Amino acid sequence: MTNTPRILQTIESHILDLQKLHPAASGDFTGLLNDITFAAKIVSREVNKAGLVDILGATGESNVQGETVQKLDDYANAVFLKCLGTRGQVCIMGSEELAEPIFNDVGPGSHNYVVIFDPLDGSSNIDANVSVGTIFGIWKRRSLLNKVGPADLLQPGRQLVASGYVIYGSSTMLVYTAGHGVHGFTLDPSIGEFLLSHENITTPFVGGIYSVNEGNEPTWSEPVRETVRQLKYGRDSGRGSAGGKTSRYIGSLVADFHRNLLYGGVFLYPPTADKPGGKLRLMCEAAPLALVVENAGGYASDGRGPILDITPDQLHMRVPLYIGSRDDVMWIEKMLSGVQR
Ligand code: AHM
Numbered sequence: 248m249t250n251t252p253r254i255l256q257t258i259e260s261h262i263l264d265l266q267k268l269h270p271a272a273s274g275d276f277t278g279l280l281n282d283i284t285f286a287a288k289i290v291s292r293e294v295n296k297a298g299l300v301d302i303l304g305a306t307g308e309s310n311v312q313g314e315t316v317q318k319l320d321d322y323a324n325a326v327f328l329k330c331l332g333t334r335g336q337v338c339i340m341g342s343e344e345l346a347e348p349i350f351n352d353v354g355p356g357s358h359n360y361v362v363i364f365d366p367l368d369g370s371s372n373i374d375a376n377v378s379v380g381t382i383f384g385i386w387k388r389r390s391l392l393n394k395v396g397p398a399d400l401l402q403p404g405r406q407l408v409a410s411g412y413v414i415y416g417s418s419t420m421l422v423y424t425a426g427h428g429v430h431g432f433t434l435d436p437s438i439g440e441f442l443l444s445h446e447n448i449t450t451p452f453v454g455g456i457y458s459v460n461e462g463n464e465p466t467w468s469e470p471v472r473e474t475v476r477q478l479k480y481g482r483d484s485g486r487g488s489a490g491g492k493t494s495r496y497i498g499s500l501v502a503d504f505h506r507n508l509l510y511g512g513v514f515l516y517p518p519t520a521d522k523p524g525g526k527l528r529l530m531c532e533a534a535p536l537a538l539v540v541e542n543a544g545g546y547a548s549d550g551r552g553p554i555l556d557i558t559p560d561q562l563h564m565r566v567p568l569y570i571g572s573r574d575d576v577m578w579i580e581k582m583l584s585g586v587q588r
């Protein structure tokens with residue numbers, strides 16, 4: 248049997264192919280995606296050597312949500328801020344690690360894009376060598392004026408022009424969508440290139456996995472508890488009957504999401520007593536992943552409707568999140584509809 252060698256495609260050439268679909272494109276968007284790719288390579292290098300140098304551990308400071316900031320969070324945040332929009336394509340940058348967004352002066356360059364990111368999601372896991380990730384969303388600026396403001400920043404996920412994530416795991420992968428399918432690239436560290444490894448990712452309509460922090464069960468609402476019970480034991484079935492899903496929970500959203508995207512499954516972060524609005528952030532976590540999952544055939548909901556339809560009221564707005572295989576999330580939404588977000 249002869250093996251036909253796979254054609255190797257770098258992410259840069261894939262992004263360039265995307266640009267060809269839009270003959271009038273200026274190249275700004277292509278440049279922006281390349282900036283993200285470059286930043287991801289730098290962060291990947293640092294994450295991979297984290298165990299070798301004195302970079303592990305918390306700085307002792309807290310971010311705007313009062314959570315402990317790890318040193319690598321700071322590093323990844325600084326790298327993305329530095330690398331984004333090197334040609335003046337970005338008018339607003341927002342990060343999970345920044346209390347306020349950065350509004351760039353709309354000077355030379357087009358400044359047409361708004362980029363929001365979580366530089367190092369799941370960072371509480373770093374010390375244990377568990378996969379962490381970067382999540383990013385790119386919106387187009389709304390105003391045609393020389394000044395940008397909150398209306399350019401606070402846009403729903405439906406307006407995203409591209410989004411994706413990088414997972415720093417057993418290998419580093421970048422997965423993105425710009426509306427023409429979801430594509431995954433694996434970093435070959437020996438040549439420093441992201442190579443196309445997962446073309447046109449589609450997620451199973453129904454999954455076999457549910458991912459939720461069951462330690463929070465005592466503080467869930469009764470409908471959430473019943474929903475998770477049926478995911479575990481089988482829909483509409485009595486306790487102990489077969490047909491339920493298996494449980495997988497890393498506690499690192501990018502890693503849990505990525506596994507479920509490939510294998511089929513659903514990730515849940517419902518409201519809890521101490522986080523009645525949910526834990527995860529709409530703009531830098533939920534909406535970008537919602538665009539990815541929808542382009543892969545899945546669905547993301549806050550328990551009432553599509554995550555992509557929610558207009559944020561502030562950069563750090565949080566939402567309950569149910570995301571993954573379409574049939575599973577639709578079913579969860581039905582179970583919860585009208586009761587809670
Ligand atoms: P972070 O952005 O501060 O890292 O927090 C988000 C993380 C997600 O990666 C993960 O899904 C979730 O928090 C886990 O929360 P919990 O520990 O409450 O289960």
Ligand code: MG
Binds near residue numbers: 343
């Ligand atoms: Mg996060």
